Amino acid sequence: xxxxxxxxxxxxxxxxxxxxxxxxxxxxxxxxxxxxxxxxxxxxxxxxxxxxxxxxxxxxxxxxxxxxxxxxxxxxxxxxxxxxxxxxxxxxxxxxxxxxxxxxxxxxxxxxxxxxxxxxxxxxxxxxxxxxxxxxxxxxxxxxxxxxxxxxxxxxxxxxxxxxxxxxxxxxxxxxxxxxxxxxxxxxxxxxxxxxxxxxxxxxxxxxxxxxxxxxxxxxxxxxxxxxxxxxxxxxxxxxxxxxxxxxxxxxxxxxxxxxxxxxxxxxxxxxxxxxxxxxxxxxxxxxxxxxxxxxxxxxxxxxxxxxxxxxxxxxxxxxxxxxxxxx
Numbered sequence: 067x068x069x070x071x072x073x074x075x076x077x078x079x080x081x082x083x084x085x086x087x088x089x090x091x092x093x094x095x096x097x098x099x100x101x102x103x104x105x106x107x108x109x110x111x112x113x114x115x116x117x118x119x120x121x122x123x124x125x126x127x128x129x130x131x132x133x134x135x136x137x138x139x140x141x142x143x144x145x146x147x148x149x150x151x152x153x154x155x156x157x158x159x160x161x162x163x164x165x166x167x168x169x170x171x172x173x174x175x176x177x178x179x180x181x182x183x184x185x186x187x188x189x190x191x192x193x194x195x196x197x198x199x200x201x202x203x204x205x206x207x208x209x210x211x212x213x214x215x216x217x218x219x220x221x222x223x224x225x226x227x228x229x230x231x232x233x234x235x236x237x238x239x240x241x242x243x244x245x246x247x248x249x250x251x252x253x254x255x256x257x258x259x260x261x262x263x264x265x266x267x268x269x270x271x272x273x274x275x276x277x278x279x280x281x282x283x284x285x286x287x288x289x290x291x292x293x294x295x296x297x298x299x300x301x302x303x304x305x306x307x308x309x310x311x312x313x314x315x316x317x318x319x320x321x322x323x324x325x326x327x328x329x330x331x332x333x334x335x336x337x338x339x340x341x342x343x344x345x346x347x348x349x350x351x352x353x354x355x356x357x358x359x360x361x362x363x364x365x366x367x368x369x370x371x372x373x374x375x376x377x378x379x380x381x382x383x384x385x386x387x388x389x390x391x392x393x394x
Contacts, residue, residue: 076241077120077241079237079241080212082212085117086321090118096347100317101269105268106128106271107263108129109260109273110274112257113145120241131251131263135253137293138254141212142253143193144200147194149242151194152242156233158198159232166232176224185199186220187219201232205232206230207225257276260272265315271316272318273318273319274318274320276320279335281325282328323335324346324363324364324366343369348364
């Protein structure tokens with residue numbers, strides 16, 4: 067395929083809970099200054115929707131190696147298809163979109179959605195068709211969630227959208243161009259597998275965006291696949307980050323939920339990441355089924371390096387606490 071310059075058009079091709087698009091400006095201010103001064107390897111062990119990935123690929127042209135990973139094989143297959151076969155993916159998505167939008171009744175669309183979900187879960191599909199169905203389901207399911215049951219089946223219910231964009235051709239081609247320009251290596255497995263891709267001869271930067279620890283028993287889920295990412299998994303990740311910090315050429319930054327803003331006694335992350343720099347950033351979360359409980363809250367940004375941005379302090383007044391908690 068002949069690539070065109072599509073700067074600024076690349077962005078996540080899929081909606082993803084906890085996506086970082088809205089936080090990119092805040093995250094950029096917290097990056098290591100060395101990234102602007104020298105070549106480096108970029109590794110993202112929980113790539114998810116890829117907002118940070120596509121930002122980094124467009125912002126830093128001196129990246130010499132890029133490795134992305136996710137435990138969700140359907141997601142990593144989608145990245146591979148977009149990198150290697152965007153034309154045929156666009157063709158399939160256009161066909162699905164035309165058929166879906168030609169259905170005029172909500173019940174008819176729901177039946178079509180449920181049939182595509184059954185095919186996605188039960189039929190043996192090649193990676194191209196699996197990716198096309200993944201994107202279709204993501205664009206037409208409730209709130210753009212991805213969630214699997216204990217059998218590994220995608221189980222998000224139908225969403226009621228009047229005119230969803232199922233085939234975003236410009237984004238797919240722009241993403242494909244970037245993935246190829248930087249020859250992004252796409253792997254599927256546990257986050258610890260990314261250690262083997264460390265560059266021992268130069269600067270290496272990790273960005274971690276794991277499944278967030280729930281702020282309460284009902285506020286969110288902490289996994290997108292059948293394998294649960296629980297508190298023990300969070301501790302394993304913290305240990306992995308400490309191991310990376312023993313390497314002089316590695317910088318890392320990690321996002322997670324701000325549990326102590328909800329409950330001052332819950333210092334889980336402050337404890338397991340003691341000794342590292344902890345900042346707070348504002349985010350809006352829209353996945354709560356109760357619309358009145360959606361809104362702004364803070365998230366933690368944890369780093370093994372220090373720059374000089376002004377940190378966001380914890381809420382200290384009743385009014386501020388209401389703002390922090392309204393989304394929970």
